[in-house]
């Protein structure tokens with residue numbers, strides 16, 4: 001039998017890197033087996049260390065909306081690299097990227113560029129606390145906002161109690177201001193505001209939660225959340241690290257603005273697509289709030305590599321492509337075709353299956369209907385999901401190796417890729433039935 005180079009690399013990696021990976025979900029622990037080590041990628045595919053090709057539905061967990069190695073993005077990155085990797089001084093491209101973001105998000109008047117979604121979410125919360133002079137924050141169970149200490153928290157035993165750390169190394173005092181509520185639960189939200197409204201700096205939410213697979217905040221829930229934040233002077237922080245420039249050009253906030261006239265979040269957190277695969281993220285909002293940041297205001301925030309010239313070139317070139325008028329309708333059509341195909345294949349095989357999508361992001365569950373919150377997501381059949389994951393992997397289709405992660409389609413996925421994926425899924429669904 002030929003040697004498995006993925007396994008060899010995994011063993012080498014495990015000797016030096018905890019768990020063999022530099023971010024936990026890559027380790028395949030939820031599904032078992034050997035992670036694929038990527039040798040190279042092009043368009044909708046990547047090739048692993050054994051030379052096997054996969055249709056990639058992760059796309060670096062969201063950023064690769066144009067697929068891998070888009071020629072115009074590559075050209076922009078190569079040109080920027082020859083001009084200098086990093087200066088620690090301002091550049092024109094940072095302004096251009098800020099202009100591009102502001103143009104498409106009416107809620108954002110000013111932006112600050114940073115290097116990761118974690119940094120952007122952490123900084124937005126500091127800004128919300130600084131701007132309101134309040135300490136408490138609300139987050140929702142199943143939403144992820146990066147790994148800042150105060151956000152690694154699970155719900156306490158009752159509504160009036162604050163959370164407990166979910167990670168060792170986070171002292172309980174650090175999460176004592178973080179309330180964790182159930183997603184899409186209006187009654188709990190109202191109760192929390194009634195009890196803590198005057199002390200709330202902000203509510204941070206993934207409007208379409210991609211860290212519990214794909215769960216939309218319902219329109220009535222979002223409408224009430226907006227009303228309560230406004231009424232109590234708490235800032236509504238949309239974490240659009242995943243959904244920003246991915247579910248629509250105007251991001252998830254534009255999806256809610258269609259259903260709720262005049263709807264806007266206060267602060268917006270971005271990452272992933274705006275960097276096109278390079279380390280770049282941002283947060284933004286109204287001028288009066290953003291001007292609370294250093295060097296203008298008292299809220300400190302900084303970064304050696306913030307607004308990196310190569311990353312901004314990559315982000316700008318990516319945004320240039322996705323702002324073409326036909327881009328999002330075509331991407332949404334492709335994603336919908338994938339979701340419809342998967343639904344039909346599961347139904348034919350008699351496998352309980354529910355799926356949803358928006359723009360270039362999708363999610364599916366081995367459940368009879370779409371869940372509305374984290375406990376419902378966790379009712380998914382994990383061993384069955386593991387079989388589905390490995391069945392697809394064996395057939396050259398790479399989806400997220402955990403049932404609580406979303407999937408991503410790029411403009412590089414062809415109709416044939418989608419058809420092949422649906423065919424592979426049909427085979428696996430039939431094997432799940434028996």
Ligand SMILES: Cc1ncc(COP(=O)(O)O)c(C=O)c1O
Nearest residue numbers: 116117118144145146239241242
């Ligand atoms: C919604 C959301 N917020 C924040 C983050 C953290 O971003 P990063 O991994 O770039 O630190 C992620 C990462 O997946 C995310 O999905």
